[in-house]
Amino acid sequence: GESVGLHLPTLSVQEGDNSIINCAYSNSASDYFIWYKQESGKGPQFIIDIRSNMDKRQGQRVTVLLNKTVKHLSLQIAATQPGDSAVYFCAEKRDFGNEKLTFGTGTRLTIIP
Amino acid sequence: DTEVTQTPKHLVMGMTNKKSLKCEQHMGHRAMYWYKQKAKKPPELMFVYSYEKLSINESVPSRFSPECPNSSLLNLHLHALQPEDSALYLCASSRTMNTEAFFGQGTRLTVV
Numbered sequence: 001g002e003s004v005g006l007h008l009p010t011l012s013v014q015e016g017d018n019s020i021i022n023c024a025y026s027n028s029a030s031d032y033f034i035w036y037k038q039e040s041g042k043g044p045q046f047i048i049d050i051r052s053n054m055d056k057r058q059g060q061r062v063t064v065l066l067n068k069t070v071k072h073l074s075l076q077i078a079a080t081q082p083g084d085s086a087v088y089f090c091a092e093k094r095d096f097g098n099e100k101l102t103f104g105t106g107t108r109l110t111i112i113p
Numbered sequence: 114d115t116e117v118t119q120t121p122k123h124l125v126m127g128m129t130n131k132k133s134l135k136c137e138q139h140m141g142h143r144a145m146y147w148y149k150q151k152a153k154k155p156p157e158l159m160f161v162y163s164y165e166k167l168s169i170n171e172s173v174p175s176r177f178s179p180e181c182p183n184s185s186l187l188n189l190h191l192h193a194l195q196p197e198d199s200a201l202y203l204c205a206s207s208r209t210m211n212t213e214a215f216f217g218q219g220t221r222l223t224v225v
Binding site: 032034036041042043044045046049089099100101102103104105106 | 117119153154155156157158161169171203205210211213214215216217218219
């Protein structure tokens, strides 16, 4: 069945260091992936997305890598700041038709000052 | 404007009450969503509207009734809820069902 999972439920990173959050997915038909950031008491905030015809996509301080061979997705955050502390979710769907977006279990990232 | 606005922010209701959650966006998005999120869990899809028509119902109990009056508004009507329905209810919208969804801040619902 479809599932999106994260390798680590929690991650602590020193301020200024880079962080990497990993995500595994099991549905090889998935071809659209999104990373969301959710701060306490708020709704998920879109960070970056990637489609399966790409291996890498960069945004401001964030990079998403997609490895379709091993069905693995990662979010790299450069030069982490205290405001990066949040729960990060990967989400996936098949990029056609009326397919639903499925969220992974989430990783709590804590930035240590 | 990338804002999805949800009202109210907090709601406490009894099990015999009828209440409604409201969601509004003015981004011209044609897909709108209701998600339910329990503490320390990911959001779970409840309903999807695409072009004001119900596209996906994730086998949600009938005590939850969605409504899409127009392309900017999405309601969730609540009736005879149970305490286990207490959760954060999130609304989201996207340009189409195949583009990124933007979420509102949610309504924290407590059923007593």
